[in-house]
Amino acid sequence: MAETFGSAAALLSLRSPDHPVVCIRPHLIEERARRVVGAFPGDVLYAVKCNDTPVVLEALWRGGVRHFDTASIGEVRLVKRLLPRASCHFMHPVKSAEAIAEAYHEHGVRRFAFDHEDELAKILAATDNARDLELFLRLAVPGQGSLLSLTGKFGVAGEEGVRLLRRARTVAAAVGLTFHVGSQCLDPEAFARAIAIAAEVAHAAGGVDHLDVGGGFPARYRGDEPPFEAFVRRIQGAVFAHRLDCALQCEPGRLLVADGASVLARVELRRDQALYINDGVYGNLAELKWIGPLFPIRLVRPSGVVTGERAAFDLFGPTCDSIDSMPGPHWIVREVKEGDWLEVGMMGAYSNALRTRFNGFASSEIAILRDPGWYRPQADLAPALAA
Ligand SMILES: Cc1ncc(COP(=O)(O)O)c(C=O)c1O
Structure with a gap:
């Protein structure tokens, strides 16, 4: 204690x-969470990897965060033990079959990310071909504008993305697209560029139910970083311009804590x-x-x-x-x-x-x-x- x-x-x-x-200053985390949840027009998923200390998770909950981007079964277990009413979403594109099965059958996880057809097959097998899955395809997007690039490991592009999304639609209750523009992103245009890529895939595949714009929103290290609200405005503008009619979610880590x-x-x-x-x-x-x-x-x-x-x-x-x-x-x-x-x-x-x-x-x-x-x-x- x-x-x-x-x-x-x-x-x-x-x-x-x-x-x-x-x-740790839980009162500041709670205050920041309240501001971020209030400003974003959709679900705010806290990226647990950023700081999984129990007092941090509890402060986020008090600040109104109800959704958690969990990247391992350890994170799912931790969140559900501390905050039983929280929703966990498994947004790591590569997971073990055991982790998927436990997340689905024991912790109520329904949203899973993937970026390969074998991962999609694994999710289906591990959930006994569940009919209530919400599957998010991770897209590759450029990393310019961020201090820590997250390109190069996950994500598909172009035709392959369209093919996988169409395939997911045949087995899932809902489908979404997700990306990450890189951490400590200082340029709201990076989100607009990524949304343009997502829109192309979405329209070619017949639409999506969800768009997850990932994390990457900057914390105030220098003091001259654009505020979260500027990113939200640019995201909403790009979603409207590209005629994406879907629910939004985001996965901030650094910004919140x-x-x-x-x-x-x-x-x-x-x-x-x-x-x-x-x-x-x-x-x-x-x-x-x-x-x-x-x-x-x-x-x-x-x-x-x-x-x-x-x-x-x-x-x-x-x-x-x-x-x-x-x-x-x-x-x-x-x-x-x-x-x-x-x-x-x-x-x-x-x-x-x-x-x-x-x-x-x-x-x-x-x-x-x-x-x-x-x-x-x-x-x-x-x-x-x-x-
Ligand atoms: C899939 C995913 N979502 C969200 C985040 C959180 O990013 P950030 O702390 O830059 O907001 C990360 C960080 O690595 C990530 O990999």
Whole structure:
């Protein structure tokens, strides 16, 4: 059971931890969920892979999220155990027969994704040729406009898509199309381009009942990312322009939870402008490497947040592997020294979900914080861009 504190400084003064702590702010997650569910004209499926911590899932539920994009039977079991009335949708295009059977027969899952005829056959066999399946064909779409591309692994295009969709229609109660434009997508046009591709397949195959526009909506790392509402407007415009008469759904991960958690990590050594800290790429901070030095970082001591002139630092994680480095510029108060704590903000997405035990660094402590959180100071942006 995670303990609750008023702030990161209070946690440090009351607990004196010697390992990283993931600090979750459920009130922010709940608030964000309410806003996203209110703005989207269809079902909002939370992508559980992004952060499957129970307090996160419960906060999303309180914020009105009722649907979950589950990519493994482990995620289905977790969601149904915590939130028995939630709907799980198996949106991973490749699943084991056992996982499909358990999802269908024991957990009430009806929506399944596929992108190959053998997967379609597997879904039918594992559900005893069920007549109430809702089958979503995953389309390949371009990944321009996103920081993390998801092209290259799943999805079909063109004639093959039309053929598979027609085939699915003969066996399913409803059919849909789904795609993913890539994570942290900064360009609403990427969704319009993907919808144009989906419309072509849909019309050629005689229409669809559902369109799932996937995830990829950006979290507010820099502060100048287009808001979710701008994406919704572009999606609705493209759906209308392409005469798609179907129900909509989306699968946000990062958008819903990124600003709902931070990570506290301690400085173990300062070498000039390099800080060696006790969390890193193999722990909670992988995204500092993969999407770069976009994250707000503040210096926290048990007495409070330290402010002052900032300087650019590189960060290094605790393991021996040189992959475990998070090149800057990370803008941190210049006076930072060994024993200080860095609070890395915007760490709700793909943080503790990606953590490993590599090299014996296995801390899994989670705390709940009641403070309002914070965003990256805009003053940081200009030097970060210039560097
Ligand atoms: C099928 C699917 N849906 C949704 C998501 C969530 O994406 P994001 O966190 O960028 O919104 C992912 C992420 O990998 C995904 O693979």
